[in-house]
Amino acid sequence: MKNSDNKELQVDAIIDQEHVVDILNRLIFNNTVPHALLFSGIQGIGKRICAKLFAMSCNCFNNIQLSSGDRFCECKSCKKIKHGVSPDVIEISASNSVIKIDAIRDILEILALKPFEARLRFVLIYEADNMTPQACNALLKILEEPPEQTCFILTAVNLSDLPATIISRCRHIRFAPLKDKSIACFLTDKYGVSENEADIISKIAEGSLDNAAMLKDKKSFDYRARLIFELEKITLTPIFTSLFLAEFLFSDKKILKDSLKIIKSWIRDIMIFQLEPDRIINFDFKSGIETAATIYDKKSLYSIIIMIETIEKKLSSGINIRLAIENLFLKIGICR
Numbered sequence: 001m002k003n004s005d006n007k008e009l010q011v012d013a014i015i016d017q018e019h020v021v022d023i024l025n026r027l028i029f030n031n032t033v034p035h036a037l038l039f040s041g042i043q044g045i046g047k048r049i050c051a052k053l054f055a056m057s058c059n060c061f062n063n064i065q066l067s068s069g070d071r072f073c074e075c076k077s078c079k080k081i082k083h084g085v086s087p088d089v090i091e092i093s094a095s096n097s098v099i100k101i102d103a104i105r106d107i108l109e110i111l112a113l114k115p116f117e118a119r120l121r122f123v124l125i126y127e128a129d130n131m132t133p134q135a136c137n138a139l140l141k142i143l144e145e146p147p148e149q150t151c152f153i154l155t156a157v158n159l160s161d162l163p164a165t166i167i168s169r170c171r172h173i174r175f176a177p178l179k180d181k182s183i184a185c186f187l188t189d190k191y192g193v194s195e196n197e198a199d200i201i202s203k204i205a206e207g208s209l210d211n212a213a214m215l216k217d218k219k220s221f222d223y224r225a226r227l228i229f230e231l232e233k234i235t236l237t238p239i240f241t242s243l244f245l246a247e248f249l250f251s252d253k254k255i256l257k258d259s260l261k262i263i264k265s266w267i268r269d270i271m272i273f274q275l276e277p278d279r280i281i282n283f284d285f286k287s288g289i290e291t292a293a294t295i296y297d298k299k300s301l302y303s304i305i306i307m308i309e310t311i312e313k314k315l316s317s318g319i320n321i322r323l324a325i326e327n328l329f330l331k332i333g334i335c336r
C-alpha cells in the first residue's frame, strides 16, 4: 500500500486521451462504474494520474467531471485523494518491479469493511502486469466476489503478462500515445525546455512522457548529440569502429533504452530524408543525415529499425542483449 510515484516528470492532469475521459465521465453520469477497470497503454501516458482523478470525480462533493487538462476542485474529498490521505483510496505499486501476494492480502481486511466515508472506494493497482501469479490468483478471488462500493483500477503496459481471467473481469480501456505537440508544450510550459529542444524530444519520445523525461535535461540532450556524432562516424570509418560504439553504449546501461530511441530516430531520419527532408526529427544534424541518405538503401534501414524494436522488446524482459546490440552496430556498419 504505497505510492512510489518517482517519475521524473510530475504530471497532475490528463493530457490528450479525450476518448478515455468521455468513457469515464459517461460511467459516472450513468452511475454504471464497474467493479474493475483496466487501463492499458505504453508507459508515460497518464494512466496512473487518470485513475486517481477518476477516483476524485466519483467522490467529488462538487461533482466536477474529468477533463483533459487541469481539473480544479478544493472540496474535502478531492483534497484528501489528491494528497494521498483518503482512507478509501488504496494505492498499490510494484516494488522492485514486482507486486507480491502480500500486497493483495494486506487489503483484504479493509475490503471486508464498508468504505469509511467515500461514496465509492478505490483500489488502484499500478503496473498490475508486475503481479506474481500468486498475487494474480489472490486478486482474481476478490474480483470473483467483488466487495460493495468498491472499484478496482488496474494499470498495465504488457497485457500478455496479465492472466486472461483477470482481464475478462475488467472493463478494458486503452490509452493512446500522447501527441508530439502535447509533449512539446508540456516540456516548454512546465519545465522551461526551449522550443527547439522540446520539438526534437517530443518526436523521439514516441508519445510517452517517460521517454521525454529521460531526454529533457541538458545532460541527456547533449548525450543525444554525442551519440548521433558517433553514429555519423560509423558511416564513414572502418566497420570495427561500430563495435566500439556498442561498447560505448554498454558503459552506461541506464541510458541504453534512451539510446535505442535516439538511434531509431536517426535511422528514420535517413529514410525520411530521401522523401521529405523537411520532416526529419534531428534537424540539427541535417548535413550528416543527408550524407548517410546517400549511403544506405531503404531495405537495410528498415531491417535496422526492426532489429532495434526487437532489442527494445528484449530489454524489458531482462534477457541478455549484449550480442544483439553488437549485431545491431555491425549491421549499421556493414549496410553502408
Ligand SMILES: [Zn+2]
Residues within 6 Å of the ligand: 056, 059, 060, 061, 062, 063, 064, 073, 074, 075, 076, 077, 078, 079
Ligand atoms: Zn471535488
